[in-house]
Amino acid sequence: xxxxxxxxxxxxxxxxxxxxxxxxxxxxxxxxxxxxxxxxxxxxxxxxxxxxxxxxxxxxxxxxxxxxxxxxxxxxxxxxxxxxxxxxxxxxxxxxxxxxxxxxxxxxxxxxxxxxxxxxxxxxxxxxxxxxxxxxxxxxxxxxxxxxxxx
Numbered sequence: 001x002x003x004x005x006x007x008x009x010x011x012x013x014x015x016x017x018x019x020x021x022x023x024x025x026x027x028x029x030x031x032x033x034x035x036x037x038x039x040x041x042x043x044x045x046x047x048x049x050x051x052x053x054x055x056x057x058x059x060x061x062x063x064x065x066x067x068x069x070x071x072x073x074x075x076x077x078x079x080x081x082x083x084x085x086x087x088x089x090x091x092x093x094x095x096x097x098x099x100x101x102x103x104x105x106x107x108x109x110x111x112x113x114x115x116x117x118x119x120x121x122x123x124x125x126x127x128x129x130x131x132x133x134x135x136x137x138x139x140x141x142x143x144x145x146x147x148x149x150x151x
Contacts, residue, residue, distance in 0.1 A: 018063065018065070018096065019048060019049070019063040019065075022061065022063055022094055022132065023049050023061065026059075026061065026092070027051075030059075032051045032053065032059065033051060034049045034050065034051045034061070035049075035050055035051060035052065039058070039060070041076065041077065041079075041080040042079055042080055042083050042084070043076060043079060043080075045072075045076040047060045047061070047062060047076075048061050048062050048063050049061040049063075053090070056086055056087050056088050057087075057088045057089070057090060058087060058088070058089050058090070059089075059090045059092060060077065060089055060090070060091050060092070061092050061094065062074075062091065062092070062093050062094065063094045064093070064094060064095045064096070064099040064100075064101055064102070064107075065096070065098070065099055065100075066100060067099075067100065067101060068100055068101065068106065069101075069106060070093070070095075070101045070106060070107055070110040071106065071109050071110045071113050073093065073110070074091065074093065074110050074113045074114050074117065074127070075113060077089060077091060077117070077125070078117060081117070081121050081124060081125055087124070088123070088124045088125070089124070089125050089126070090125075090126045090128065091114060091125070091126070091127050091128065092128050092130055093110065093111075093114065093127065093128065093129045093130065094130045094131075094132055095107065095129065095130070095131050095132070096131075096132055096133070097133060102131065110129075111127075111129050114127030114129065115127060
């Protein structure tokens with residue numbers, strides 16, 4: 001993982017704006033539209049954003065900013081996958097250089113848990129960690145990856 005310095009704090013951009021920027025970027029790059037309403041994942045938890053891909057696939061976006069325990073953004077989908085056996089999920093888990101857990105053991109644990117859920121739910125769950133520094137083409141392989149998941 002490599003981040004280019006020139007942080008979001010220097011730009012004076014709030015993380016809510018960065019979350020919006022990520023959504024807009026992925027919409028353009030992946031030719032999809034994130035939904036406005038809440039996705040019912042069967043708990044009181046919410047996802048940052050979601051889009052319906054080719055049915056029964058969902059793309060779920062979680063953007064880390066001040067989260068100390070990013071594993072919760074992965075683990076909350078576990079019960080969703082258990083209870084909704086007909087759905088499939090691509091989780092895009094976004095970190096920035098300023099994300100608290102970007103380079104911590106907790107961030108590593110979230111990635112490990114995502115890969116573990118891939119093994120637990122083969123053909124139903126895909127985890128993609130995306131470290132965004134806005135300095136390059138952060139999504140060059142995302143369009144191909146999402147296309148493969150929705151076949």
